[in-house]
Amino acid sequence: xxxxxxxxxxxxxxxxxxxxxxxLDADRTIVxxxxxxxxxxxxxxxxxKSECICNKIPRxxxxxxxxxxxxxxxxSLPVTIFTQNLWTSQNYSFRPPYxxxxxxxxxxxxxxxxxxxxRTFTFYSQSRLTSGWPCGVHVSYARLRECCHRLELPGIxxxxxxxxxxPLARFVSEFFQVAYNRIDITSWDWCMRPEFPLSMTQxxxxxxxYPFQSRMTKLLSGSPVQTGAAGEDWxxxxxxxxxxxxxxxxxxSTEDFLFGLAEELDLTLELFQFVFRxxxxxxxxxxxxxxxxxxxxxxxxxxxxxGNPMSLNTEQERLFAENNREDRITYDTAARIFYERIEAxxxxxxxxxxxxxxxxxxxxxxx
Numbered sequence: 001x002x003x004x005x006x007x008x009x010x011x012x013x014x015x016x017x018x019x020x021x022x023x024l025d026a027d028r029t030i031v032x033x034x035x036x037x038x039x040x041x042x043x044x045x046x047x048x049k050s051e052c053i054c055n056k057i058p059r060x061x062x063x064x065x066x067x068x069x070x071x072x073x074x075x076s077l078p079v080t081i082f083t084q085n086l087w088t089s090q091n092y093s094f095r096p097p098y099x100x101x102x103x104x105x106x107x108x109x110x111x112x113x114x115x116x117x118x119r120t121f122t123f124y125s126q127s128r129l130t131s132g133w134p135c136g137v138h139v140s141y142a143r144l145r146e147c148c149h150r151l152e153l154p155g156i157x158x159x160x161x162x163x164x165x166x167p168l169a170r171f172v173s174e175f176f177q178v179a180y181n182r183i184d185i186t187s188w189d190w191c192m193r194p195e196f197p198l199s200m201t202q203x204x205x206x207x208x209x210y211p212f213q214s215r216m217t218k219l220l221s222g223s224p225v226q227t228g229a230a231g232e233d234w235x236x237x238x239x240x241x242x243x244x245x246x247x248x249x250x251x252x253s254t255e256d257f258l259f260g261l262a263e264e265l266d267l268t269l270e271l272f273q274f275v276f277r278x279x280x281x282x283x284x285x286x287x288x289x290x291x292x293x294x295x296x297x298x299x300x301x302x303x304x305x306x307g308n309p310m311s312l313n314t315e316q317e318r319l320f321a322e323n324n325r326e327d328r329i330t331y332d333t334a335a336r337i338f339y340e341r342i343e344a345x346x347x348x349x350x351x352x353x354x355x356x357x358x359x360x361x362x363x364x365x366x367x
Contacts, residue, residue: 258272274349
């Protein structure tokens with residue numbers, strides 16, 4: 001497959017190779033479709049936006065995929081990275097790529113971004129708002145993968161990168177998104193504007209809401225990721241269980257799928273640096289309820305918008321547990337694989353450093 005490994009015939013290393021085979025081959029053209037949830041936008045999406053907009057990377061050509069207006073990568077470039085959900089602001093229809101002005105997050109600011117030296121990757125920014133899915137939410141992994149295969153370009157490897165998020169953290173985050181009117185006005189969610197402001201209990205009682213549609217599981221299973229109307233079919237018996245089985249199969253796939261944890265951004269950055277062989281600056285902390293890790297605090301979900309304690313009745317607690325059981329299994333499975341890969345990555349780095357030291361000592365003694 002052209003992956004880069006250390007030339008070490010160690011039994012432990014052999015067992016861990018499959019966990020870290022994302023080391024990309026510089027001789028091939030790699031297309032990375034990066035799915036950026038809201039929770040990871042602070043660390044990744046704005047950095048990519050800084051790299052793309054401020055350096056005025058040329059707009060890519062439109063592709064020929066029938067399923068979606070994707071972009072055909074330039075085979076002459078070492079790596080082309082497409083991003084989904086790059087701009088997390090309101091949905092401006094038919095907004096062209098790179099038209100926004102990057103005022104705060106730029107390549108020379110004190111915020112995160114990519115170093116100017118030793119650039120080995122070219123980033124092509126493709127926003128979710130300009131990628132052909134007018135619903136304005138995330139595309140599915142399976143649909144992206146199908147679209148990639150339809151391009152049928154020789155010498156091209158496609159890698160989908162995403163971030164997993166704790167189900168409870170996602171629930172609380174979506175509650176604040178709805179409560180503070182940060183959901184786009186064209187959303188098809190059943191929580192309509194006249195119902196604002198609403199407490200978490202009221203939000204919990206909505207027949208269809210964002211967390212109950214299980215974005216995480218549907219992203220992996222390939223189901224249409226939409227708002228509102230899609231949730232009705234999603235609640236049918238057996239649909240979630242079947243989707244979960246497909247999702248777990250994708251999670252265990254190690255050929256074209258790489259993921260991190262939104263609650264472990266530092267470790268995710270470390271893993272991505274190992275995979276893409278470039279340095280990411282550490283993400284800054286956003287002190288608000290919308291930051292990457294703050295939404296995951298359980299105590300946030302036990303208070304309403306006014307800070308008053310609230311509780312859920314027995315039926316609501318049962319429904320909450322039922323609707324999040326599959327997501328919890330998926331997240332726990334992903335977290336276990338993620339930590340295994342971190343451990344394997346570090347073992348590879350340790351073995352590599354030991355090998356380098358031994359070679360250096362051997363060269364010195366031979367003098």
